[in-house]
Amino acid sequence: xxxxxxxxxxxxxxxxxxxxxxxxxxxxxxxxxxxxxxxxxxxxxxxxxxxxxxxxxxxxxxxxxxxxxxxxxxxxxxxxxxxxxxxxxxxxxxxxxxxxxxxxxxxxxxxxxxxxxxxxxxxxxxxxxxxxxxxxxxxxxxxxxxxxxxxxxxxxxxxxxxxxxxxxxxxxxxxxxxxxxxxxxxxxxxxxxxxxxxxxxxxxxxxxxxxxxxxxxxxxxxxxxx
Amino acid sequence: xxxxxxxxxxxxxxxxxxxxxxxxxxxxxxxxxxxxxxxxxxxxxxxxxxxxxxxxxxxxxxxxxxxxxxxxxxxxxxxxxxxxxxxxxxxxxxxxxxxxxxxxxxxxxxxxxxxxxxxxxxxxxxxxxxxxxxxxxxxxxxxxxxxxxxxxxxxxxxxxxxxxxxxxxxxxxxxxxxxxxxxxxxxxxxxxxxxxxxxxxxxxxxxxxxxxxxxxxxxxxxxxxxxxxxxxxxxxxxxxxxxx
Numbered sequence: 001x002x003x004x005x006x007x008x009x010x011x012x013x014x015x016x017x018x019x020x021x022x023x024x025x026x027x028x029x030x031x032x033x034x035x036x037x038x039x040x041x042x043x044x045x046x047x048x049x050x051x052x053x054x055x056x057x058x059x060x061x062x063x064x065x066x067x068x069x070x071x072x073x074x075x076x077x078x079x080x081x082x083x084x085x086x087x088x089x090x091x092x093x094x095x096x097x098x099x100x101x102x103x104x105x106x107x108x109x110x111x112x113x114x115x116x117x118x119x120x121x122x123x124x125x126x127x128x129x130x131x132x133x134x135x136x137x138x139x140x141x142x143x144x145x146x147x148x149x150x151x152x153x154x155x156x157x158x159x160x161x162x163x164x165x166x167x168x169x170x171x172x173x174x175x176x177x178x179x180x181x182x183x184x185x186x187x188x189x190x191x192x193x194x195x196x197x198x199x200x201x202x203x204x205x206x207x208x209x210x211x212x213x214x215x216x217x218x219x220x221x222x223x224x225x226x
Numbered sequence: 227x228x229x230x231x232x233x234x235x236x237x238x239x240x241x242x243x244x245x246x247x248x249x250x251x252x253x254x255x256x257x258x259x260x261x262x263x264x265x266x267x268x269x270x271x272x273x274x275x276x277x278x279x280x281x282x283x284x285x286x287x288x289x290x291x292x293x294x295x296x297x298x299x300x301x302x303x304x305x306x307x308x309x310x311x312x313x314x315x316x317x318x319x320x321x322x323x324x325x326x327x328x329x330x331x332x333x334x335x336x337x338x339x340x341x342x343x344x345x346x347x348x349x350x351x352x353x354x355x356x357x358x359x360x361x362x363x364x365x366x367x368x369x370x371x372x373x374x375x376x377x378x379x380x381x382x383x384x385x386x387x388x389x390x391x392x393x394x395x396x397x398x399x400x401x402x403x404x405x406x407x408x409x410x411x412x413x414x415x416x417x418x419x420x421x422x423x424x425x426x427x428x429x430x431x432x433x434x435x436x437x438x439x440x441x442x443x444x445x446x447x448x449x450x451x452x453x454x455x456x457x458x459x460x461x462x463x464x465x466x467x468x469x470x
Contacts, residue, residue, distance in 0.1 A: 007465045009457055010338075010375050011383035011420040026340075026382060033420060035340060035380040037464050052464050054378020055266070055285060057343070083285040083347045124345045125296065151378065208465055 004042040007208075008034040014047055022048035038151075039208065052208060056082045056150035056180040058119050058128040063137075065145070065178030066130065068113045071105045078117065078130060081150065081180040086117065086130040093132065114140040114184065116176055140176070143186035146197055148204040150181035155207040156200060163203065163213050170220035171196040195220060236405060237394035244404050245274075252388065252400040252448055257369065257459040259376045265352075267377025269459070271369035274402060275359035278366050280373040284349035285341070293348070299341030300348045303332040305366055307355040327363050328353075334367055334387070334416040334426035340380040349379055360403030361389045364414045367426065368452050372459055383418035384456050385425055388448030390415065390441045392433060397440045399448045411437075415445035419453045 008014060012034045014025065021027045024036040025047050034040060036051040058064070058080065066078030066086050078086035091098045093108050109115065116137050122128040132138045148156065156177060157164050168175055173187035173196040183200055187193040199216050206212055236244055243249065253274030262268035265281035288294035305328040309315050320328075331353070341349060351373065353366045364387035371385040391401035393409030401412050411431025417424055424446075433441060 007461065009384065009460045009464075010381035011418065013420055024380065028382075028421065031420075033382065035382060036378060037375055037460055051378060053267070053376060054380075083287065083344055 006040045007038075008040045008049060009037050010035055012040075014040045014049075015042065018045075020046040022046050024049035024051055050154070051151045053149065054151050056080070058082055058084060058086075058122045059179070060119050060122055062119045062179040063177075064117055064119060064130070064180040065140070065176065065182035065184055066115050066117050066180075068109050068111050068115065070111060071109070073100045073105070076105065076109055078115065080117075080128070080130070080178075081147070081182055082128075084122075084127045086119075087127045088115075088117065088130050088132065109139060114145065116140055116178070116184075140184055143174075143176070143184040144193060144197060146183045146185055146200050148181050148183060148200060149207075150179065152204050152207040153177060153179055153181055155212070156183070156203045158213060163216065166213055166217055167196055167199045167220065170217070171199070175200075234404060234408060236408060237396055237398075243393075243398065245402055247400075249396055250399045250444065250447070252451055253402065255452060255455050257372055257455050259372050259459040259463040265373075265377075267373045267375070267379070269369045269372035269376060271365050271372075273361060273365035273368075274400075275357060276355070276362050276365045277357040278362065278369050279354045279356060280366065280369045281352045281354075282349065282370075282373040282377040282379070283352075284377065284379070285344040285347035286350075288346065288348040294346045296345055297342070299344035299346075301332055301336055301339060301341060301351070302348055303328050303335065303351045303353065303370070305331055305353045305355070305363075307358060307362075311355045311358045327366070330363060330426065330428070331367050331370060335370060335374065335385055337423065337425050338371065338381045338383055338385050338418060339374060340382060343380060349374070349377075358403075360406045361401060361414070363387070364389050364416070364452075367416050368456060372456050375460055376463070383420045383423075384453060385416050385418055386449040386453035386456060387414065387416040387426060388445055388452050389413060390445035390448060392431060392437060392441065397437060397444050399444050411441070413441050413445055415442065415449060417446055417449035417453075419450055 014032045016030045034049045038049040038051040040049045064080045066080045069079045076088040080086040117130040117132045120129045120131040171192035176184040256272040258270045267282040269280045367387040389401045392411040393405045413429045416426030
């Protein structure tokens, strides 16, 4: 599998033949062409390109970290680091018996607050609808916000969560990763916090390098001694 | 641009042009991807004595709102020349020529970018010409396409651009300022190398059908040279020294 990975830029012909084009590739005749800068991966019958740059595009069921930018009498608007604003209806927080007269939205969430939310619905015609009515979702009270490129989120999580587990175990930090590239790190010790932030930034910078998990591990361990 | 130099020899008997190039030789080209921190994507190009900086934002909210399209994203391009980019101070207000080039570059990029994935948004391309020496629209187009790729806008192909022309009755590649002023024709070409499609073709001057054909071929050859450098610039930024 590894030898089928290739660095590509827009317009590069990845291969020809009967493959199913998935993410970031188009079919032109029988040529399969990349539409993004990234790493191409060929599976048995499909091809995709993992992008290394680009904005976050909301996807249903994604966990995102959002920042409240404003509210009307019926809903909040969240900055979710995308080209669209997240739309959080008041019913979601106050429940069914929400009334625009009786409930004041700013009593629950103020401008500037960070929330962990899930994309409930999104299509081409409307702004993404987000929800915070679920376990582990809702307002984030403590922690540090680290911003990385959304395209590098899968790298930060690693294969079956190996990368993030490595960082969490070495530093004792609790890390919440939003698919939109915003990451909240909280940790009881300031050293652990700094180290976890540094590790996350390292993944952001070196996302294209192979065996990055080992390098991160090395960095985390070397700091222990000093 | 100063008085016309009447003693200027565009092509000497050895086939060497006024700046020492051969007929099919482009100027020195250097492209760098990235460099601007606040823009979503950026590129810098030196094309002979042209120096051009491009910044890309987006996809982002459209302002004013009425410009937005519910079916697709929109592309907006501004080509602007700095007051110090030419020998005599240029008024920084957009001129007729700059508005035209903005439109031409926008239309040359549109076949490449796939904005239908981002309805109700805009992608803004800001092109600043720091120093001009003929052929800025081609250089700007090449740099804009690198900046768009850097911003992660999905693209069918890169757009490479290069001019060809006719001076001293010979078809030449990459027309410089002197050749543009005193030469017989100037043809900027924008080209998508993998799809083998032309996205920009202008012609200022008179050519016979045979010369026209040769001119297009020469221009496409130049575009392919530019394309290799665009590729190199992006590879350098994203894959470093090309491990793996």
